[in-house]
Amino acid sequence: xxxxxxxxxxxxxxxxxxxxxxxxxxxxxxxxxxxxxxxxxxxxxxxxxxxxxxxxxxxxxxxxxxxxxxxxxxxxxxxxxxxxxxxxxxxxxxxxxxxxxxxxxxxxxxxxxxxxxxxxxxxxxxxxxxxxxxxxxxxxxxxxxxxxxxxxxxxxxxxxxxxxxxxxxxxxxxxxxxxxxxxxxxxxxxx
Ligand SMILES: Cc1cc2nc3c(=O)[nH]c(=O)nc-3n(C[C@H](O)[C@H](O)[C@H](O)COP(=O)(O)O)c2cc1C
Numbered sequence: 001x002x003x004x005x006x007x008x009x010x011x012x013x014x015x016x017x018x019x020x021x022x023x024x025x026x027x028x029x030x031x032x033x034x035x036x037x038x039x040x041x042x043x044x045x046x047x048x049x050x051x052x053x054x055x056x057x058x059x060x061x062x063x064x065x066x067x068x069x070x071x072x073x074x075x076x077x078x079x080x081x082x083x084x085x086x087x088x089x090x091x092x093x094x095x096x097x098x099x100x101x102x103x104x105x106x107x108x109x110x111x112x113x114x115x116x117x118x119x120x121x122x123x124x125x126x127x128x129x130x131x132x133x134x135x136x137x138x139x140x141x142x143x144x145x146x147x148x149x150x151x152x153x154x155x156x157x158x159x160x161x162x163x164x165x166x167x168x169x170x171x172x173x174x175x176x177x178x179x180x181x182x183x184x185x186x187x188x189x190x191x
Pocket of ligand 1: 079
C-alpha cells in the first residue's frame with residue numbers, strides 16, 4: 001500500500017507552477033459585486049472544469065495574469081448608456097498593452113434588452129472594439145432570440161460573443177452558457 005501511494009505521488013503535480021500549467025483558460029470578468037457577470041463567469045468555470053479554468057476579477061487582475069493562459073474569456077456588464085462596467089475602464093488599457101496576440105479570445109456580455117434596447121450589451125461591444133487582434137476572437141453568437149434596436153456588440157448579424165440578459169430572460173441563461181461553452185471547447189480545440 002505504501003509503495004503504491006509513493007509511486008502514485010510521482011504522477012501528481014508537485015508544485016504550484018505545475019498545477020498552474022494545467023490551467024489553460026483565464027476568465028476575466030468585470031461587473032457589480034457578486035452580480036450577474038460574476039455568476040455567469042462562475043458557471044463557465046464549472047462547465048469547463050475547475051482544473052482547466054481560473055477566474056479573475058478585472059479589478060485585481062494584472063497583465064501577467066492575462067499573459068499566462070492560452071485562452072482568454074473576457075466578460076463585462078453594460079452600465080451607464082452603453083458603457084463597459086467601470087472596473088473595465090482601467091483594465092482595458094492593461095489588456096491592450098499585454099502580449100496576447102497568440103491567444104484565442106472569447107467575449108461575453110451582460111445587459112438588459114428591455115430597458116436598454118438601443119445599447120444592448122454594448123460593454124461587450126466596447127471590449128471587442130478595443131481588442132488589437134480581432135482575428136483571434138471566437139465564440140460569436142446569433143442575435144436570434146433577442147429583441148433590441150441597436151448594439152455595438154452586433155457584427156454581421158451575430159454578437160461578437162455570448163449575450164446574456166439576467167433582467168428579462170434569466171430562464172435562458174443556463175442553457176445559453178452550456179451551449180456556448182460547448183461551442184468554445186470546439187473552437188478552442190479542447191475536445
Ligand atoms: C444604471 C444602469 C445602466 C445600465 N445600462 C445598460 C446598457 O446601456 N445596456 C444594457 O444592455 N444593459 C444595461 N444595464 C443592465 C445591466 O448591464 C444588467 O443588469 C447586468 O446584468 C448587470 O450585471 P452586473 O450585476 O454583473 O454588473 C444597465 C443597468 C443599470 C443599473
